[in-house]
Amino acid sequence: MDYIITTEQLTKKYKNFTSVNNVSLHIRKGSIYGFLGPNGAGKSTTMKMLLGLTAPTKGSFTIDGRHFPEDRLAILKETGSFIESPSFYANLTGRENLELIRRILGLPKDSVDDALELAGLTEFGNRLARKYSLGMKQRLGLAGALLGRPPILILDEPTNGLDPSGIHEIRNLIKSLPGLYNCTIMISSHMLSEVERMADDIGILNHGRLLFEGSLDDLRRSAKQAGMSADNLEDVFLTMVDQDNAARKQRAQL
Amino acid sequence: MSMLAIELRKEKRTGVIPVLLSVGLLGAGYAFLNFAVRKDTLLGLPLAPMDVLLTQLYGMIMILNMFGIVVAACMIYNMEFKGYAVKKMYMLPVRVPGMYLCKFLILSTLLFVAVALQNLALMRIGSTDLPQGVFEMGTLIKFAGYSFLTSMPVLSFMVLISSRFENMWVPLGVGVAGFLSGMALADSSNNLLMIHPFVIMLKPAVAMSAQPDIAVVIAACMETSVFLGAGLWMAKKLRYE
Numbered sequence: 001m002d003y004i005i006t007t008e009q010l011t012k013k014y015k016n017f018t019s020v021n022n023v024s025l026h027i028r029k030g031s032i033y034g035f036l037g038p039n040g041a042g043k044s045t046t047m048k049m050l051l052g053l054t055a056p057t058k059g060s061f062t063i064d065g066r067h068f069p070e071d072r073l074a075i076l077k078e079t080g081s082f083i084e085s086p087s088f089y090a091n092l093t094g095r096e097n098l099e100l101i102r103r104i105l106g107l108p109k110d111s112v113d114d115a116l117e118l119a120g121l122t123e124f125g126n127r128l129a130r131k132y133s134l135g136m137k138q139r140l141g142l143a144g145a146l147l148g149r150p151p152i153l154i155l156d157e158p159t160n161g162l163d164p165s166g167i168h169e170i171r172n173l174i175k176s177l178p179g180l181y182n183c184t185i186m187i188s189s190h191m192l193s194e195v196e197r198m199a200d201d202i203g204i205l206n207h208g209r210l211l212f213e214g215s216l217d218d219l220r221r222s223a224k225q226a227g228m229s230a231d232n233l234e235d236v237f238l239t240m241v242d243q244d245n246a247a248r249k250q251r252a253q254l
Numbered sequence: 255m256s257m258l259a260i261e262l263r264k265e266k267r268t269g270v271i272p273v274l275l276s277v278g279l280l281g282a283g284y285a286f287l288n289f290a291v292r293k294d295t296l297l298g299l300p301l302a303p304m305d306v307l308l309t310q311l312y313g314m315i316m317i318l319n320m321f322g323i324v325v326a327a328c329m330i331y332n333m334e335f336k337g338y339a340v341k342k343m344y345m346l347p348v349r350v351p352g353m354y355l356c357k358f359l360i361l362s363t364l365l366f367v368a369v370a371l372q373n374l375a376l377m378r379i380g381s382t383d384l385p386q387g388v389f390e391m392g393t394l395i396k397f398a399g400y401s402f403l404t405s406m407p408v409l410s411f412m413v414l415i416s417s418r419f420e421n422m423w424v425p426l427g428v429g430v431a432g433f434l435s436g437m438a439l440a441d442s443s444n445n446l447l448m449i450h451p452f453v454i455m456l457k458p459a460v461a462m463s464a465q466p467d468i469a470v471v472i473a474a475c476m477e478t479s480v481f482l483g484a485g486l487w488m489a490k491k492l493r494y495e
Binding site: 051052053054055072073074076077079081083085086087088089090091092096099100101103104105129130137144 | 256259260263264266267268333336337338339340341342344345346347348349493
């Protein structure tokens with residue numbers, strides 16, 4: 001299998017708290033990988049480690065055959081990212097923000113217009129970023145990630161703060177990207193219903209542990225084997241998480 | 255070079271550049287005004303005219319420069335933290351120490367321009383208001399260099415502090431505390447106190463001679479390098495969490 005992102009026993013500990021616990025992910029090239037888990041499951045921390053924002057306590061990972069920290073610049077050059085909340089210079093306009101990123105990445109000038117258009121921000125490009133609504137800031141963050149159409153996209157809950165039509169629009173955009181220019185997308189969410197509509201493969205994380213990894217069909221199959229209804233994957237996801245939480249409680253009591 | 259151009263673009267609408275240019279102009283204006291109003295009193299002091307010109311006006315100019323540095327250093331990093339922009343920088347193929355160095359260079363250049371403006375005013379005063387044949391260009395240039403060098407530890411220290419705290423009030427508070435403690439300690443003859451960057455900046459202002467003190471110059475160069483080195487190391491090693 002041609003994996004573009006792999007993690008090996010990736011672990012992150014903060015004093016007595018383990019945020020990510022021996023997570024081994026396998027993300028296929030050209031696929032959309034849905035990274036699922038309830039709030040606080042460790043999704044953002046895992047993504048932060050992939051981007052070098054935080055150092056793993058244990059384990060390693062490769063992105064397109066490259067390793068952190070030696071290949072940091074090469075990895076970041078081909079990875080568009082959006083983590084937790086949009087990041088922008090409040091004193092600059094949306095267009096100026098993207099222009100900075102364009103210069104850093106050494107992209108052609110028209111890539112800014114392309115990113116603004118992809119994110120649906122063309123008419124607001126000249127407005128100061130601090131005057132953007134939450135949804136517009138979210139779109140600006142996405143435009144920054146999409147700038148130059150990078151081959152790898154790491155998106156952490158990119159539809160947060162968007163209205164239903166915005167969610168729909170962004171979801172369709174993300175879904176269309178691999179077909180548009182053959183990119184690989186890792187997208188996190190706490191809602192299976194959302195990921196279900198766009199992901200090829202999923203990874204389910206709870207309390208830092210990877211409970212499941214595979215395709216949606218694999219998830220359906222494993223649900224059937226476990227005696228759950230495979231019609232509603234949201235219920236499968238919730239049951240999986242509840243069972244893991246119950247097992248954790250039991251382990252803690254012993 | 256491209257990193258420097260990118261950093262300069264980021265400064266748009268932040269006020270960093272106007273702050274230090276205003277400090278230069280205000281210092282120059284203060285020198286003109288003070289000398290115009292107190293010329294006879296100042297020249298009546300038991301000091302050489304060049305010492306009067308350079309040391310008696312420098313106190314206020316130095317305070318302006320100090321607050322200019324503190325405010326500009328706070329602003330130059332506040333814009334990075336305000337919209338979590340710095341997080342984006344960490345996720346881009348950017349050498350973070352390079353970004354730190356560019357900010358340091360921008361502030362140093364602006365301070366240099368401010369000091370140059372202030373010294374141009376002193377040059378004008380010296381050539382028109384001091385007794386004939388007393389003005390020494392060499393002494394003025396030497397003192398200008400001395401005042402710039404002794405300001406660099408504060409600049410280097412403030413860039414380091416503001417790069418580590420997301421809340422702008424922390425570096426601002428450190429700057430004010432540095433100024434107050436520096437004022438209290440500047441007169442002391444204990445050389446160990448020169449470890450305090452604000453004391454070094456105050457040294458030329460409390461001296462009665464315009465001749466640079468070599469010990470102060472050495473301490474200033476060392477502290478500037480140490481704070482700059484520490485800032486670059488932290489930018490390289492400490493990640494954005």
